[in-house]
Amino acid sequence: MSDDSHVHCCATTHPSDDLEPLREAIAQAVRDVKEKTPLAQSFTNFVTINLVANAQLAAGGTAAMSFLPDDVIETAKIAGANYINVGTLLPFYKDALPAIAQRLNYLGKLWVLDPVAAGIGKTRTAILQSFKAAPPTVIRANASEVIALANMWGLLDADNASRPVGVESVDEVDAAVEPAKQLAQFLAASAPNQQAAVAVSGKVDLVTDGEHVYRLPGGSALMAKITGAGCSLGGVTATYLAVAEPLVAALAASLLYDRAAEVAEAEAKGPGSFQVAFLDALWNVTAEQVAGSDIVTQ
Template identity: 45%
Template sequence: MNAAVPFPPSPGEALRLLRARTPLVQCITNSVVTGFTANVLLALGATPAMVDIPGESSIFAAIADGVLVNLGTPTPGQSAAALEVPAATRRWVLDPVAVGVLPVRTALASQLLAARPAIVRGNASEILALAGMGEGGRGVDAIDTPEAALAAAAAIARRCGAVVAVSGPVDLITDGTEVVRVSGGDALLTRVTGGGCSLGATMAAFLGVCAALPAAIAASVVHSAAAEHAAARADGPGSFAVAFLDALAALEPAALDQPGRLARLALDAPAEMLR
């Protein structure tokens, strides 16, 4: 098992480390996106393993470099496997898909949140619902903006000691002390099944080489940059999905650290600066 780097690396440095170390990523994820998620991890330079059987999940989580727990299709078996993860590792990501709207996954998400994941990743409506400040979105789609979920994200981060990543046109990432915004990307990523779910897996991969905050930032930057490159050569969602995988594999680490993609502020900054 790879040891995490104690000093937070930049997104480009994190990608170099990931490709050098090939982190092993366990995915307990929904049945709709398993293939795409595995291909995203392979293109990035990580190794996916879809180990989601009770009795095996905790064993594998103990040797994995990062774990994704995605609640997109929480069957009884997957739910039991997910609940085994926190006892085996702290390097795991919770993706609370469609919480607030549906009761079974909402209760499961609350239970898993109390087990203190390293990262929570969701859209704005999911994060609001998880914090008890909203009722969820329209199925898996958000009806709120990331900025509207900032207070909810900060509250979850402070309560659970997690980094919270809110996906949207501009991703918002907070550890409860500061907020980082990641700009860029392309709307075509929202028209491919698994765009958001695979982002959670990428965050789990980066947990194998760095701490939670730089892991979430690096993953968001990687997906944003790859989406831009893919959109430039795609004719629509189908060709975009293939181009996105190619773009992940072709990303140059130095390009991720160019100025302008990240904005970083303390959460106690004046309100007008936080917008």
Template identity: 40%
Template structure:
């Protein structure tokens, strides 16, 4: 990456002017996602009601949509928010949680994709299935390796003209033309509820900071998680202590440390 768009510089920019991010996420994720956003330096708003979701999206720096605990009312709010974000020229991020599991979810994700997300973030199984492939996913759990989803991510990015991030042991990010891998994190991260959902919200925060460069915004969010996760995992005794250590690591992370410890490579 060029010097002016290193993860450290984007983190510094975000903290200097914390972006307001509308996070339509699931019941399980709301608390941890809000805490992650605050620790990293962003300003979360968990606004999902259909009566106000569209109006709020227009005043937010970015929107994130996670279909984890989907309902008919929430879906109407999501659709209104995504359309409003588009009308206002704001970036929005789609997290297609277990979109393949039921007919209701499959219909919902089709309608949301029609509204052209700026960024899609999911696990390998979700991305493979979203591209029309056969995944081994079960519910919200990924049973596929990130490497197996890279071609699917490229196809999705090209088809929908968006950035696609596949997260796992080593993350993969592409805009259909270029791609990067991000290493780091901790094996304890999948044992803490909703960290992936929280990452989607953080991707939205950096997209708000760099709306014209969603590729590097996404890389930065994933790098923040990778570095903070590695730091927290080195001292944690298990998933419980990892959870609070991760929040502390996010809050203590400096732009200089982020750039120094980033493990980003060309794909």
């Protein structure tokens, strides 16, 4: 068998590559969530809060949504991981979110950040700035948000211009490779076991632990036609973070989303039926399908 045919055979059907240990850890994370039904707590936006909870349940976990600091901290004590999404802000968040992040970090509680609309508004900027001193373990965002946050935290050189973006990405995932690596390295430096990850969503998703970069092709363009695809991916990433290390959690969640989106697209007539089919597919996609996905490391 030539090298070419070997690569073709195994990348597309039954993978047998040097990612085998990582694939086994991803499969184990998917199985563990289905078996252990871990609780991941969310402090998230009002637009997509229902989809976040339903996606966490469909992946096999459980959900709890909280906003008041004492509620968040008490729930964090019984949750496996936590999720903060700054999509819709209220005045009290300006003090509450920095205090919550500090307390989570002090207690050693892991959390995932979705810096929705990073760069927009003084309040959001103050909140996201404050997280630099009490960082999450995983960041899940679109490319524009990753670039904006890395800039805000002073992790980039002047070449990477910062500008505010809305909730939709205006950048390609490839433009966020270096910002994502810088962010992951920064998170890892203050993380338990020095392990962290950044997941950048888009047509081809990208996940990095600060050292390695993994590109995840596939999914469906219809994901951009339902609100909360990204927000709920952050929530499901927290569900996996309750049972797995950050890199494995970020990969498992992003790959589950890609496979489930493909199943849903085949059944959907439009965005409405797509969202319903997508939730069903989150439930039905197997650990083997997730772990057997194409993962591009070049």
